[in-house]
Amino acid sequence: MAAASELEQLVESIDNFYHWGHGRKLQLFAWFIHSQKGQDRFDPAALRDCYDEVGLEKPSNVNPYIAALEKKKPKDMLRDGRGLYLPKHVKDNFEQLYGQRESTVQITKLLAELPQRVPDLAQRTFLDEALICFHHEAFRAAMVMAWNLAYHHLCDFVLKNKLTEFNQRWPLNYPGQHKNAQKQIAKMEDFADDLKEFEVIAICASARIVTGDMQKVLNVGLQRRNIAAHPSSATITPLQAEAHIEDLVLNFVLKLK
Numbered sequence: 071m072a073a074a075s076e077l078e079q080l081v082e083s084i085d086n087f088y089h090w091g092h093g094r095k096l097q098l099f100a101w102f103i104h105s106q107k108g109q110d111r112f113d114p115a116a117l118r119d120c121y122d123e124v125g126l127e128k129p130s131n132v133n134p135y136i137a138a139l140e141k142k143k144p145k146d147m148l149r150d151g152r153g154l155y156l157p158k159h160v161k162d163n164f165e166q167l168y169g170q171r172e173s174t175v176q177i178t179k180l181l182a183e184l185p186q187r188v189p190d191l192a193q194r195t196f197l198d199e200a201l202i203c204f205h206h207e208a209f210r211a212a213m214v215m216a217w218n219l220a221y222h223h224l225c226d227f228v229l230k231n232k233l234t235e236f237n238q239r240w241p242l243n244y245p246g247q248h249k250n251a252q253k254q255i256a257k258m259e260d261f262a263d264d265l266k267e268f269e270v271i272a273i274c275a276s277a278r279i280v281t282g283d284m285q286k287v288l289n290v291g292l293q294r295r296n297i298a299a300h301p302s303s304a305t306i307t308p309l310q311a312e313a314h315i316e317d318l319v320l321n322f323v324l325k326l327k
Contacts, residue, residue, distance in 0.1 A: 076309045077102055080168065081124045088126070092135045095126075097146060100156050101164035108305035111153035193219055193226070200315065209311035210298040217295035220288065220318040224274065225261045227326055232279045239277035244269060267292055280326065287321045 080102060081087050087095070099120035103112045114132050121128035129135065136154065139147035148157050156164075200215035228236045237255055241248040253264055261270055271292070275285040294314045297304055 075123055076106055076307070077120060077123050078125075080106075081126075084168070092129050092132070093139055093146075095121075096132065096135055096139065097156065097160060098164060098168075100147065100154070101161060101168070104156060104161060105165060105169060106307050106309065108307065111150075111155050113153050193222055196222060204311065204315070207308070209306045209308060212311050213298040213306065213314045214295055216315045216318050217291055220291060220322050221267060221270075222258075223323050223326065224280070224288070225258055225270065228255070228270075228274065228279060229258065232274075232277065235277045235279060236273060239273050240265075243273050243276050280322075284322050284326065287317055291318045291322070 077099075080098075084098075087098075090098075096117050099117050100112060102120070103109050103116055109116075114136060117132055117136075118128055136147060139145070140149065144159065145157060146160050148155055196215050196219035200212050200219065203209070203212035203215055233255065240255070241252065247253060247264070255261060255264070265273075268289070271280075271285060271288045274280045275282065280288070291314065294310070298306055298314075
């Protein structure tokens with residue numbers, strides 16, 4: 071069974087949504103397009119697509135409902151040369167009602183409680199910064215800091231518990247890096263000086279320092295970090311940041327002990 075989309079999850083979390091009138095449903099869809107998809111304008115087709123996405127029968131024509139919202143005083147929907155958009159008072163109302171979703175609360179709680187389980191001072195710094203970024207809706211930065219936490223945790227675990235295994239496996243995975251002299255990891259800085267992050271993950275997996283599932287979590291986390299950190303047109307939504315943080319913290323940091 072396919073996982074529910076972000077919009078489906080939102081709709082299912084709202085009591086009596088299916089009893090709402092089309093005008094209010096259109097406003098929720100418009101808010102979702104603004105807030106969760108990061109688009110400042112939309113057209114009627116985008117609203118119709120939202121009906122299809124949640125498996126809801128749509129009106130034969132959404133334009134009369136849009137026109138009714140535009141005629142209200144104050145107006146509950148606006149338009150300009152670039153398309154339709156919600157006025158600030160409507161966006162603020164929906165943000166207050168549905169912006170701080172349950173999963174967001176859980177992620178915030180998870181990050182806030184994690185320092186008690188992670189005594190390392192460097193990792194606690196990453197956590198503090200991830201929390202600050204997440205609270206201020208700097209989701210790209212929050213994703214980068216969450217990755218820094220997970221990767222530092224991996225390297226720190228190797229240094230403290232599996233250094234012999236790592237150094238023995240390194241030349242087997244990447245013999246070309248040892249042509250001139252046998253290299254060894256001895257301190258945290260050596261990881262950054264001699265290896266790329268994906269190489270460290272691969273060596274740890276090959277040496278059975280991390281499980282196959284942990285390797286997948288780390289590889290996906292690294293890909294997400296790269297998307298968030300590097301200049302691109304990709305929009306980072308709150309849900310993407312939540313999924314990234316939750317996956318790295320629950321399925322790696324708290325499991326690698």
